[in-house]
Amino acid sequence: MKEEIIISGFGGQGVLSMGKILAYAGLLQGQEVSWMPSYGPEQRGGTANVTVILSDERISSPVLNTYDTVVVLNQPSLERFESKVKPGGTLIFDGSTVHALPTRKDINVYRINATEYATANNASKTLNMIVLGGLMKVRPVTTIDKVLLGLKKSLPERHHHLLPMNEEALKKGMELIEKIN
Numbered sequence: 001m002k003e004e005i006i007i008s009g010f011g012g013q014g015v016l017s018m019g020k021i022l023a024y025a026g027l028l029q030g031q032e033v034s035w036m037p038s039y040g041p042e043q044r045g046g047t048a049n050v051t052v053i054l055s056d057e058r059i060s061s062p063v064l065n066t067y068d069t070v071v072v073l074n075q076p077s078l079e080r081f082e083s084k085v086k087p088g089g090t091l092i093f094d095g096s097t098v099h100a101l102p103t104r105k106d107i108n109v110y111r112i113n114a115t116e117y118a119t120a121n122n123a124s125k126t127l128n129m130i131v132l133g134g135l136m137k138v139r140p141v142t143t144i145d146k147v148l149l150g151l152k153k154s155l156p157e158r159h160h161h162l163l164p165m166n167e168e169a170l171k172k173g174m175e176l177i178e179k180i181n
C-alpha cells in the first residue's frame with residue numbers, strides 16, 4: 001500500500017499539524033513515511049500545504065507532481081491542486097470555504113463542511129481533526145487509535161486533556177463527509 005496525500009489551506013487551519021499527525025500514525029503502524037511541509041513566511045493567514053506519503057515500501061522521493069488524495073481547505077488551494085489529483089483519486093474539500101465546486105469527473109469528490117460545523121459549535125481548534133476524520137472515512141490509511149497516539153506524541157503533555165475532544169472531532173468528521181461525485 002502506498003498513499004500520496006497533499007493537504008492545503010491557509011496558515012492557522014492546522015494543515016501542517018494534520019500532516020504531522022498522519023505521519024506519526026503511519027510510523028506507529030510500521031510504515032515508511034515522508035512528511036514535507038511548505039508554507040509562506042507569514043504562516044498564519046498565508047498559504048500552507050503538506051505532503052504526506054505512507055507506504056509499505058521505501059519511498060524514493062518526497063517530491064510529487066500528482067497525488068492519490070488531495071485535501072483542500074480554501075478556494076486558492078482547490079484552484080492550485082484539483083488538477084494534481086491522479087485519475088481515479090480522491091479530492092476532499094471544505095464546503096464552508098470553497099465556493100466554486102471542483103469540475104473534474106474522473107476523480108472521487110467529497111465535501112466536508114468542517115469550518116461551518118467547528119464555528120457553530122465553538123470548536124475551531126478541532127477543525128483539522130474534523131477534516132482528518134473525514135479523510136480517514138474515505139481513505140482509511142490509518143485508524144483512530146493510531147491518529148490519537150500520533151496526536152498525543154505531537155501535543156505537549158499539558159494539552160493531553162484535549163485528546164477526548166479531538167477524538168470526538170475525528171468521529172464528527174466521519175459523519176459530516178459526503179460524496180458529491
